[in-house]
Amino acid sequence: MIHYDLHTGQAHSNEYGTYETYGVTASCCGNIVCTIEDISLEKDKVMQLVKLCNEERLSLTHLEETVESFLYDFEV
Numbered sequence: 001m002i003h004y005d006l007h008t009g010q011a012h013s014n015e016y017g018t019y020e021t022y023g024v025t026a027s028c029c030g031n032i033v034c035t036i037e038d039i040s041l042e043k044d045k046v047m048q049l050v051k052l053c054n055e056e057r058l059s060l061t062h063l064e065e066t067v068e069s070f071l072y073d074f075e076v
Contacts, residue, residue, distance in 0.1 A: 002026050002033070002060050004053040006046060009037045022046040024053065024067065026060055034060060036067055 007023040023037040023046065040046050049070050052058075058066060 002028050002058070004050045004058070004063075006043070006050050007035050007037060008043075011038060024050055024063065026063060028060075034063060036063065039067060039071065 003026070005025045005027065007025040009021045009023060010018055011021050012018045019041065020043075021038040021041060022043050023035060023039045025032055026034040039049070049067070053063070053066065
């Protein structure tokens, strides 16, 4: 079974310096199988996405599509 967690990363721009970004990490049996980084700067929204993925037992094959929907269509 796939379990999803919040991924915290860092990015850098000349204008803003270093800042935190948030994404999703998928793991199976304790092993990381996929990470999608830099989804949003808004931690709470990505946490809601992670919670939804776990509650719906999202298949890994649908993660990328779900993230795209989150970015373009989904209101949290």
